[in-house]
Amino acid sequence: MKKGLLIVYSGLSGVGKGTILKKLMPMEDLNLAYSVSMTTRKPREGEIDGVSYFYVSKKEFLEAVKEGKLLEHARFVDNDYGTPKDYVEKMRNEGKNVILEIEIRGAKQVMEKCPDALSIYIVPPSMEELERRIRARGTEDEETILKRMSKAREELKEVDSYKHVVCNDDLDKAVEEVRNIILEEMNK
Numbered sequence: 001m002k003k004g005l006l007i008v009y010s011g012l013s014g015v016g017k018g019t020i021l022k023k024l025m026p027m028e029d030l031n032l033a034y035s036v037s038m039t040t041r042k043p044r045e046g047e048i049d050g051v052s053y054f055y056v057s058k059k060e061f062l063e064a065v066k067e068g069k070l071l072e073h074a075r076f077v078d079n080d081y082g083t084p085k086d087y088v089e090k091m092r093n094e095g096k097n098v099i100l101e102i103e104i105r106g107a108k109q110v111m112e113k114c115p116d117a118l119s120i121y122i123v124p125p126s127m128e129e130l131e132r133r134i135r136a137r138g139t140e141d142e143e144t145i146l147k148r149m150s151k152a153r154e155e156l157k158e159v160d161s162y163k164h165v166v167c168n169d170d171l172d173k174a175v176e177e178v179r180n181i182i183l184e185e186m187n188k
């Protein structure tokens with residue numbers, strides 16, 4: 001069986017990458033498996049342990065790092081995030097295309113370790129629109145919003161590391177574009 005793709009999927013906080021992904025996941029021909037990350041961040045309302053993230057303590061996170069259980073990990077606005085390695089390998093060996101929704105520093109670690117990874121970065125139509133979307137989500141306090149916006153400006157300077165950059169101006173178009181990128185890679 002052909003080994004599944006490793007897809008690094010990133011975009012600024014609030015850009016709508018989660019919404020795009022929700023539309024892609026049920027598309028059977030894409031054969032996707034979502035890699036659930038480990039994080040020290042507290043769950044937001046509606047998030048489910050083991051589905052959205054594995055919520056762990058700082059101590060548990062550091063143990064996972066020490067034991068080499070993470071494919072990559074990074075700190076993002078006061079919290080740690082990382083990708084459990086075993087699940088990714090297991091799914092790829094079963095022929096699934098595994099999607100890692102991760103931030104840029106972790107993404108770079110993965111690209112270095114696995115140069116054949118497919119990488120996609122979602123950008124907003126503008127920074128003003130991004131801030132509006134983060135505020136509309138209403139899940140972060142003012143200080144966190146400002147930190148996330150400052151992080152966003154920093155991160156945008158580095159999108160060139162990704163093979164594909166997709167603008168989420170129109171949701172359906174962005175979904176179609178990401179879908180086509182994955183299909184093309186699958187057919188190589």
Ligand code: 5GP
Pocket residue numbers: 010011012013037038041072073074076081082083101102103104105106107
């Ligand atoms: P949030 O707190 O909004 O869920 O996620 C914050 C950022 O962390 C997002 O850019 C998200 O893609 C990223 N992230 C989520 N899981 C991981 C992970 O396992 N590793 C890394 N490096 N970043 C992650």
